[in-house]
Amino acid sequence: MISAGIDIGSITAKCVILQGDKILAYSILRVKPNLEESAREIFEKTLELAGLSKEEVDSIVATGYGRGRVDFANKKITEISCHAIGSHFLIPDVGTVIDIGGQDSKVIAVENGKVLDFVMNDKCAAGTGRFIEVMANALGLKIEQIGELALRATERLKISSTCTVFAESEVVSYLSAGKKVEEIIAGVCDAIAGRLIAMASRVGIRREVVLTGGVAKNLGVRRAIEEKIGFGVKVPPEPQIVGALGAAVLGSG
């Protein structure tokens, strides 16, 4: 059986095509304002990578905040369930999923792939990829540079504001005071980790902790989370596709 999972997030669209327990292909694209078009585009691109036609796919499951706009999907399932299943598929002993997306973040308590509890932050940019994006802009950096730079810091400055706008002012103020960029960045990563761990404490942190979403690629955030929880976290090879993978797994029955 061949199944496809399509995850329409706030910033990127992801698609995974799965046959049994083998990922045949996946792709990631930036979403367009027209979510239907983004869904069709990502699906067609992934089909092409897998060398398949639409007719060869037995089931399509949509997830993500734009799931309702994927009109050709057979089923729509929330990203909460899909991240839990996708993480369990890759790392079977997962106990907690921390998903850090572009405009929201969520912590999911999982047991054998089943969601026990969850908490989401979607009203505020703190603890999301958007927070890093704003800080990178304030520092004149590319988003990809942030993680590496944070690791180079010998000192970590405190960013005390939860609010992204106020935190940006703190960053600008540190720059005016002549502080090093890597120390500010390390502070930014620490602030995100602090916000996420506060959320995670509401559902309880149980091993193994799996990081998913685009921000999981940021080594600075990963290190800050590990320091706060006191043990290592696991990051799938491509953390951004975990939701789409979970959707494909659920579609495969």
Added chain:
Amino acid sequence: MKVGYLCTFTPKEIIYSAGFQPFRVFATERPIELASAYIQSYSCSQARGALECALKDDFYAFVFTRCCDTLMRLTDIFEFAGKRVYNIEFPTKIGNVEYYLRELKDFVEVLRDWGGEVSFESLVESLKLYRELEEGLKQLFSVFPDYETAIKVQQIDVKDAIKLVDEKLKSAKKEKESPKVLITGSVCPYPKIYDLFREAGFSIKDDLCTGSRFFEYIYPTFEPEDLEGALRFIAEKYFYKSPCPTKHYESDRRFEYVIKLAEDCDAVVFLLVKFCEPHFFDYPQLKSELEKMGKKVALIELEFPVVSTEQIRTRIEALREVIL
């Protein structure tokens, strides 16, 4: 003439019997603009939205009853903004009927000063009409919890409200029984939020000020024989209405009430207005009690006016998937 009120503990029967139109003030779909000149953005959006209404719409006066700290201080802000306001000191600790009876007698005098005469006959008639409305709503909710109607009846003449509930009852179709969610919280004057639960496949039961807490009472058993008797009837009626976290009760009446409601539900959603202190203070302990019963619990925070519903939809659908 409209007399605005905010809390379900307000004795609307007395306002109506004096010839005024009691009108429950809620936040609306309008953005909060004028109110920001008087109240901080970290106050709950029901208080801010109600002030916005008071500043934009036409009311003769406003009646407050002591409940949460924010609404109490809102009384001062309404006065500061030049509104005609009266505050009834509803006892925070439920029990002393004699004290509250004196408060109600003072209120009758205030209404007289406003040009409204309360007689024994008019008050008994008002009590009868509101009881008919409350029992009608109870019947309607036992078939289909219709929040749009429950909200609307609080803003129209009670006689029209009774007719509306009767009409709705005739066409109401029984909601399927399972899976059932208990929604607990203060106010949610946006019917579209309840639709999200139904669209996710839930049937609904509630413990909300915009739902069953408006019409769930244990009525006194005596028949009033004079005006004082009728006021005593009202005092006792409101002492034994569905409990609210802004009040202190003998024993644990509030928790026992919510736990009892949750018994036949598969999940409980705390639908809380951001910065609603009384509900948030109860949340951790109540959540833990409900989880001990094996209920799945979720917290959804609202800010009025509710503009973005998709994030709320995700939380509700995820909860539905969790209990599958």
